[in-house]
Amino acid sequence: MTTLPRVTKTTKYESLISPVRDRNNPIYNWHAFKHSYSKELVERLVKKFNLGEDSWVLDPFSGGGTTLLACKELGINSKGIDILPFSVFLSNVKTRNYNPDKLREQLKKFSGNFESAPTKNSLPDIGIMNKAFSSSVKNELLDLKFKINQIKVIEIRDFYMLGLLGILESVSNTQKAGGFLRVVEKNVSAKEVAPRFLSKIETMINDVVKFNGGLKFNKVKVDAQLSDSRKFSARKKFDAIITSPPYPNRHDYTRIYGLEMIFDFVKNNKELKQVRYDTLRSHVEAKKRFKADGYKKPEIINKLVTKIKKAGLNNSKVPEMIDGYFEDMYLSLCQMQKHLKVGGKIALVVSNVRFGGVSIPVDQILARIGEQAGLSTEAVLTARYRGNSAQQMGKFKRKPSRESIIIWEKT
Numbered sequence: 001m002t003t004l005p006r007v008t009k010t011t012k013y014e015s016l017i018s019p020v021r022d023r024n025n026p027i028y029n030w031h032a033f034k035h036s037y038s039k040e041l042v043e044r045l046v047k048k049f050n051l052g053e054d055s056w057v058l059d060p061f062s063g064g065g066t067t068l069l070a071c072k073e074l075g076i077n078s079k080g081i082d083i084l085p086f087s088v089f090l091s092n093v094k095t096r097n098y099n100p101d102k103l104r105e106q107l108k109k110f111s112g113n114f115e116s117a118p119t120k121n122s123l124p125d126i127g128i129m130n131k132a133f134s135s136s137v138k139n140e141l142l143d144l145k146f147k148i149n150q151i152k153v154i155e156i157r158d159f160y161m162l163g164l165l166g167i168l169e170s171v172s173n174t175q176k177a178g179g180f181l182r183v184v185e186k187n188v189s190a191k192e193v194a195p196r197f198l199s200k201i202e203t204m205i206n207d208v209v210k211f212n213g214g215l216k217f218n219k220v221k222v223d224a225q226l227s228d229s230r231k232f233s234a235r236k237k238f239d240a241i242i243t244s245p246p247y248p249n250r251h252d253y254t255r256i257y258g259l260e261m262i263f264d265f266v267k268n269n270k271e272l273k274q275v276r277y278d279t280l281r282s283h284v285e286a287k288k289r290f291k292a293d294g295y296k297k298p299e300i301i302n303k304l305v306t307k308i309k310k311a312g313l314n315n316s317k318v319p320e321m322i323d324g325y326f327e328d329m330y331l332s333l334c335q336m337q338k339h340l341k342v343g344g345k346i347a348l349v350v351s352n353v354r355f356g357g358v359s360i361p362v363d364q365i366l367a368r369i370g371e372q373a374g375l376s377t378e379a380v381l382t383a384r385y386r387g388n389s390a391q392q393m394g395k396f397k398r399k400p401s402r403e404s405i406i407i408w409e410k411t
């Protein structure tokens, strides 16, 4: 029988497991990445792990780049891995060093009259784009994209492109809602697009100035790379890993960040779907990519899956997803173990989930799977409790799920 590790209750991290605290923090707030934690959580963990200026931190699910940016501010080198091209782009643009004067020079060129692109470039023909934008808004966006693509210096071009990606949701008929992109009528006028973009860029440049002022460490090394947490290579070993993988809650990042992905990172629906299939099996459309040699499925998973099946589900693929999730996390934890120095620590933020009223203690199961990967569990710390989905709430009443930080050491 699988015995699960003890969970330590603490309120120390309660308010830190959310990006809300960084709403007004320059650069952290350049693009709403809803699935991130706060800069302060990274700061606390860096302190807890006694990391210093020569240390190297890895985030194999870098998302909005919070770990990388917070480490940069602390003078710590870092590397990020993510499978979503938009996440890699976001992490890199947020962590680069910029000369604000050069960014401003470019802004002057944009502030004049907006000329249309000589030949209309188009967006991939994917259903959501037609629902998301009126044709006049789409044309404005494409004109701006055309102009941005003329910028020769890659860093400046990327900075402006992130500014444009940053206004997409606000000028669209969509809204990021938990695990998906909801279509909502907003009726934005095409005239609003360019001013919103210019104002976004203005704010971003001011942020660079504020951030540079407080930044002592422009020589810090930081880089995000497009790769898979289950199979990546890195030349060095890391002192610590601070990360948060997708939770097995069916959220699909290729849909949540669908507008951004379609606007600049994929050529067609086939490419978008391929990224969707390749992501960690935390949602039902992801497919098995790698064999998990050496993995012994903890018995508790079968018991829980049987209960869930009995409870009846509105998606028959959930049990397979749960199995696949833990297999994929085993592979990711093996990679983390391999790239960690002896004595190095991992902090991994994860949430428990509930299907058919059955709660899955993802944190405790993962702690044991980490041990299979060669790590020693130091603690499973309760961070906070989150509400269940509206669907589950209606049927099974309010039963919040635990969100935890698992701490391992490579001994």
Ligand SMILES: C[S@@+](CC[C@H](N)C(=O)[O-])C[C@H]1O[C@@H](n2cnc3c(N)ncnc32)[C@H](O)[C@@H]1O
Binding pocket: 033, 035, 036, 037, 060, 061, 062, 063, 064, 065, 066, 067, 081, 082, 083, 084, 087, 227, 228, 229, 230, 243, 244, 245, 246, 247, 253, 278, 279, 280
């Ligand atoms: C919870 S988010 C990470 C949030 C991040 N810690 C932050 O603060 O912004 C999970 C990330 O895992 C990425 N992901 C999903 N499958 C992956 C895989 N196989 N390898 C690497 N990254 C993956 C998603 O694209 C997403 O960006």
